[in-house]
Amino acid sequence: MITVKTKDKSILSSYLQSNKEIIDGYLLRLSGIPGNIPHTLYNSMHYSLAAGGKRIRPILAIASCEAVGGRIEDVIPAAVAIEMIHTYSLIHDDLPSMDNDDLRRGKPANHKVFGEATAILAGDGLLTMAFEILSGADNVEANKHADRRLRIIHEIAAAAGPEGMVGGQQLDMENEGTIMDIRELEELHRRKTGALILAAIRAGGISGGATETQLQALTDYGAKTGLAFQIADDILDVEGIEQEVGKSLGKDARQNKSTYPAITGLAESKILAEKLINEALAALDSFDDKANHLRMIAGYIIARNS
Ligand code: GRG
DSSP: OOOOOHHHHHHHHHHHHHHHHHHHHHHHHHTSOOTTSOHHHHHHHHHHHHTOOOOHHHHHHHHHHHHTTOOHHHHHHHHHHHHHHHHHHHHHHTSTTTTOOSEETTEEOHHHHHOHHHHHHHHHHHHHHHHHHHHOTTOHHHHTTHHHHHHHHHHHHHHHSTTTHHHHHHHHHHTTTSOOOHHHHHHHHIIIIIHHHHHHHHHHHHHTTOOHHHHHHHHHHHHHHHHHHHHHHHHHHHHOOHHHHOSOOSHHHHTTOOOHHHHHOHHHHHHHHHHHHHHHHHHTTTOOGGGHHHHHHHHHHHHOOO
């Protein structure tokens, strides 16, 4: 069993909190200037960005950048863009035509407040704005490494797109009510949840100037943590507390969805998640202490309550 020392727990919680505040600051500043955005669309985008969330993807990007000796300012555009893409996916996922959920991040889902049409556009707005930020010419630091920036844009687009998250969502819809085997479920999760988490980790490494060997190790870490994250999410849907998780729970079982607990049972799901996290930690063996935050986050991914 992965045990987290009390000292590590407090280091991790202040690391998560301080980086969440940094990301919140950028997100709300970037989306905080209505500019030429029509008022209602702006309010709808801002509503979901300001609704909270753990910001785990941007924090993983920052920790990966740190692990290879990069500076936080190098990774901020990618970190912020990925959180915008993630937020768009949650808005669209909650729509009546998709997962039909009323609650997200402890608040009414976007379409419950702004209506379906505006919620769709708010998601579209966040997705496209993410690429505006990633490719923006005003980022002096990122401009020094145009090659890295182009690679990051490509990787994030591929992870979010039809071969990644969007494709995963399609598989999820198609498989509702069917019993998937573990291999099919793993493939679905690799696309729907894992691809964007892995892209965050790789974007962090690329931003920080990782060597190809370091990037491969981060990729191994990211693939394992991405899957463990989704298994933990499946477990929370069964065992979590709605006020803490901030979304409707028990839906997977009601909708007859294939999940790890449904297929392998709760106990086996927990063992698998822990095994994946141990493998993720092993992938970081060649890194020095600069990867310690990344190591601590791995434990948090399966111990979280939201
Ligand atoms: C609609 C294109 C499209 C994609 C939707 C991400 C997704 C695909 C759907 C969201 C529903 C879901 C349970 C996805 C699994 C990924 C996941 C665990 C999302 C929640 O991420 P957290 O826990 O949420 O990081 P916060 O609110 O903390 O940001």
